[in-house]
Amino acid sequence: MPLLDVRGLCIDYKLQSGYLRAVDGVSFRIDQGEVLGLAGESGSGKSTIAHSILRILPGSTRVSGSIQIDGTEVLRMDDRAARAYRWKVVSLVPQGSMNAFDPVITIGSQIVESIRIHSNVDKADAWRRTRELFSLVGIPESRTKGYPHEFSGGMKQRAAIAMALSLNPRLVILDEPTTALDVVVQRQVLGLLARLRTELGISFLFVTHDLSVLSEIATKVAVMYAGRLAEISSSEALFAAPKHPYSNALIHAIPTLSGDLSLVKSIPGVPVNLLSPPPGCRFHPRCPSAFDRCRTEEPHLLQLDDGSVVACHLFDRGEKDDGE
Amino acid sequence: MENETPLLEARNLTVKFVTGRGLLAKQVVTAVDEVSISIKKGEALGLVGQSGSGKTTLARAVVKLVKPQSGLVLFKGKNIFGQKGDEAQAYRRKVQMVFQDPYESLNPRATAEKAIGEPLVIHGLAESSSSRQERTLDLIRLVGLNPEAVSKKYPHELSGGERQRVSIARALAVSPELLLADEPVSMLDVSIRIGIIDLLKELKRKLDLTVIFITHDLGVARYFCDRIAVMYKGRLIEVAPTEELLRHPSDPYTKQLLESVPDPAKSARERFSSIQKG
Numbered sequence: 001m002p003l004l005d006v007r008g009l010c011i012d013y014k015l016q017s018g019y020l021r022a023v024d025g026v027s028f029r030i031d032q033g034e035v036l037g038l039a040g041e042s043g044s045g046k047s048t049i050a051h052s053i054l055r056i057l058p059g060s061t062r063v064s065g066s067i068q069i070d071g072t073e074v075l076r077m078d079d080r081a082a083r084a085y086r087w088k089v090v091s092l093v094p095q096g097s098m099n100a101f102d103p104v105i106t107i108g109s110q111i112v113e114s115i116r117i118h119s120n121v122d123k124a125d126a127w128r129r130t131r132e133l134f135s136l137v138g139i140p141e142s143r144t145k146g147y148p149h150e151f152s153g154g155m156k157q158r159a160a161i162a163m164a165l166s167l168n169p170r171l172v173i174l175d176e177p178t179t180a181l182d183v184v185v186q187r188q189v190l191g192l193l194a195r196l197r198t199e200l201g202i203s204f205l206f207v208t209h210d211l212s213v214l215s216e217i218a219t220k221v222a223v224m225y226a227g228r229l230a231e232i233s234s235s236e237a238l239f240a241a242p243k244h245p246y247s248n249a250l251i252h253a254i255p256t257l258s259g260d261l262s263l264v265k266s267i268p269g270v271p272v273n274l275l276s277p278p279p280g281c282r283f284h285p286r287c288p289s290a291f292d293r294c295r296t297e298e299p300h301l302l303q304l305d306d307g308s309v310v311a312c313h314l315f316d317r318g319e320k321d322d323g324e
Numbered sequence: 325m326e327n328e329t330p331l332l333e334a335r336n337l338t339v340k341f342v343t344g345r346g347l348l349a350k351q352v353v354t355a356v357d358e359v360s361i362s363i364k365k366g367e368a369l370g371l372v373g374q375s376g377s378g379k380t381t382l383a384r385a386v387v388k389l390v391k392p393q394s395g396l397v398l399f400k401g402k403n404i405f406g407q408k409g410d411e412a413q414a415y416r417r418k419v420q421m422v423f424q425d426p427y428e429s430l431n432p433r434a435t436a437e438k439a440i441g442e443p444l445v446i447h448g449l450a451e452s453s454s455s456r457q458e459r460t461l462d463l464i465r466l467v468g469l470n471p472e473a474v475s476k477k478y479p480h481e482l483s484g485g486e487r488q489r490v491s492i493a494r495a496l497a498v499s500p501e502l503l504l505a506d507e508p509v510s511m512l513d514v515s516i517r518i519g520i521i522d523l524l525k526e527l528k529r530k531l532d533l534t535v536i537f538i539t540h541d542l543g544v545a546r547y548f549c550d551r552i553a554v555m556y557k558g559r560l561i562e563v564a565p566t567e568e569l570l571r572h573p574s575d576p577y578t579k580q581l582l583e584s585v586p587d588p589a590k591s592a593r594e595r596f597s598s599i600q601k602g
Contacts, residue, residue: 041513182374182540187584209514212543215588239588251588253518255547257570259589264547266518270483286515 001071002029003170003203004053009065011048011057019062020274022048024227026065027301028309030171033197035204037218037235039211039250041271044224046207047095050173053205054092055082069171087118091164095175098156101148107159108134108144115166133162137192154185158192165196173205178213190217212254215239223247226272226282229301233308243310246283281313289314329401330362331534332386332419332502337395339381355381357558358395363534365501370549370566371538372581378558379538383504386536387421399502417447420500424507426487430479436490437475440464443497463493468523485516489523496527503528506538521548542585546570554578 009026012019023045030036040046051057053067055074067074069089077085094100101110111133112126121129131141137158148156157177164172174193178186194217196202206218214221215235222232223244231244242248249267269286272278278285284294291313299311339356356378363369371379384390386397388404397404404415423429430439441450441460450456461471467489479487488508495503505524509517521544528535539545545552546566553563554575562575573579 041515183542183584183586184374184580186586210586211514212586212588216586250515253515254588255518255543256587256589257543257546257582257585258587261547264518266522267515268519270485271513271515 003032003034003070004030004205005066005068006049006053007066007068009049009052009067010063011045011052012062013048013058014060014062022227022274023052025301026224026229028222028229028232030203030205032170033201033203034220035193035197035206035218037211037214037221038205038207038224039209039214039221040224041209043226043271043274045227046209046224047175049224050092050175050205050207053171053173054086054090056086056092087114087164087169088167089169090171090173091167091169093157093160093164093172093174093177096180097160098153098180101156101159103148106145106147107151107156108146111144111159111163111166114163118167129166130162133165134159136165136196137162152185153181154188157181157185157189161189161192161196165202169202171203171205173207175207176209177206179208179210186213187216193217211250212256223250226277227274228282229309229311230283231308231310231312233310237306237308243304243308243315244283244312245287245289245314249286249288281311328364330398331365331367331400332536333360333362333396333398333401334382334386335360335396335398337382337385337392337397339378339385339390339392354558356385356392359555359558359560361553361560361563363502363536365534366528366532367551368528368535368537368549370545370552371536371555372540372542372545372552373555374540374581376557377555379555380506381558382555383421383506383536383538387419387504388416413447417498418500419502419504420495420498422488422492422495422503422505422508425511426484426491427479427511429491430487430494432479435476435478436464436469436482436493437461439479439490440493440497443494447498449498459497463497464490466496466527467493469493484512485520488512488520492520492523492527496531499531500533502534502536504536504538507540508537509544510539510541517544518547524548542570542582554581 007027009023011023012021026049038046052063063075101107108130111130115121115126115129130144134141134144139155139158178189181189193204208214218235220232220234221238223230225246230246233243238247242251252263252265253267255261255264267286272282280296281294281299284290293313299313301309301311302315303309304315337356337359341353341355343351343353359382373379381390385392399415407415437460440463441456444450444456444459450459464471464475469486469489474482474486509520512520527533537548549566551563552566552569554561556577562578570582573582
């Protein structure tokens with residue numbers, strides 16, 4: 001059984017004039033010890049998915065489909081059960097959290113406070129746990145007494161990760177955890193995550209717009225476009241031979257240090273406006289391989305022989321398959 | 325070409341900032357430390373380095389937004405800090421900057437047309453409102469936009485890519501010779517970044533521009549720049565032609581920087597195993 005099993009997830013935000021579908025029919029799984037990269041541009045729905053797993057979307061949001069952790073349905077938990085589940089089973093390192101520490105309280109005290117809110121331990125134990133967490137993420141234990149301004153960006157991000165680990169969650173969701181960091185520090189943080197995965201068997205959902213970072217850390221990558229899944233492939237398969245024309249275009253829109261620059265190409269057109277998405281495949285107006293069917297019929301998720309999942313008519317050989 | 329006077333040259337440029345005045349002890353930060361660098365006409369020079377390395381401060385000194393403590397900046401052989409009156413005004417026209425976030429650098433209450441036409445008024449470059457309008461529409465077309473679709477729009481009505489194109493048009497309005505682009509694509513979605521860089525490439529060729537391109541993204545620097553200068557803690561530590569710098573970095577920091585850049589073009593498996601080892 002997978003650790004996280006998301007099926008047919010649809011999420012609608014309430015607007016003044018009705019509902020806006022931000023996530024449309026998304027299914028994916030995360031196994032124990034796996035790092036799933038959730039990649040997409042702004043508005044693709046990736047953070048919305050992350051928030052739905054934690055049940056922290058605004059109350060007016062409409063969510064359907066299924067999110068199961070270890071067989072338990074997250075979407076049907078009452079608020080009390082959700083509070084107990086949050087942080088203990090699944091925790092979050094929110095975007096920009098490294099800069100969300102209170103500047104006038106030591107980082108250690110802030111972690112101690114969060115441990116004591118969520119569990120029944122005394123102060124001394126909470127401090128012991130905090131020092132343990134610091135050494136786990138590679139910060140000297142003495143720095144638990146430090147204030148946020150005394151920490152570098154990379155250290156603050158490590159502390160935010162330590163905080164997310166404080167109650168031994170099974171799954172940690174990281175929302176753009178390295179976007180604000182310099183590449184040298186980014187690499188150190190990626191190394192830390194890889195170590196936590198192998199040493200503690202923690203699973204990660206790594207949400208980012210930066211596909212190249214995922215080539216370093218993800219075991220599997222899910223590429224989103226305008227609220228829908230385009231492709232899920234193993235990291236090796238995706239970067240070696242992307243299947244969906246959007247994944248392919250996105251990989252070729254990133255100039256790398258060793259790749260062939262003559263293959264670098266921008267994606268024509270503009271990102272989709274979710275208030276008036278195009279009919280059929282949402283990528284078709286920008287897709288070089290689009291044909292008539294793409295303009296009218298929405299592609300379903302197809303399970304391919306190599307384990308990849310792709311939503312594209314180019315891969316449809318007639319049989320109907322919804323990716324289950 | 326070798327004997328030509330560089331278009332722009334910095335000599336031992338040093339910029340210091342005083343921080344922590346008041347309650348806390350006064351501290352002096354040397355943001356740019358004895359930097360000497362030159363750029364030839366028609367060249368694209370990349371300025372790379374991590375945040376706080378001084379790359380933006382160096383650019384701001386070149387456009388006279390900050391005053392250096394010592395050193396010179398020569399434009400066509402003349403010190404820009406000694407200029408007065410018309411000469412100073414002319415320099416401000418010849419060197420223009422494109423900022424990182426067009427949403428912040430464009431006036432939210434000015435239409436695209438107004439934002440692009442404004443520098444023409446400031447520098448007295450339009451004889452009549454009709455010639456200004458004509459020039460503005462030309463500029464909108466030049467940056468790959470449709471005047472009918474965007475000229476009456478406000479920044480919030482434009483997409484991120486369109487906004488950055490408008491701010492490039494605004495910088496080009498006064499026909500500059502040197503363009504300083506400070507992280508011009510880092511705020512944009514990945515799918516449209518290369519479109520903007522390709523536009524800068526095309527404009528550089530068409531208008532015979534010289535470009536200083538500030539970025540933290542070495543892949544983008546490789547794609548756009550003829551030469552790359554690496555800054556670290558205010559100092560310029562290495563300058564070399566792009567491919568040479570990438571293949572044979574001589575400074576240990578440059579090496580570390582290059583090794584840290586995620587590279588999907590290398591086999592994913594190779595990178596993956598190297599990071600798992602830490």
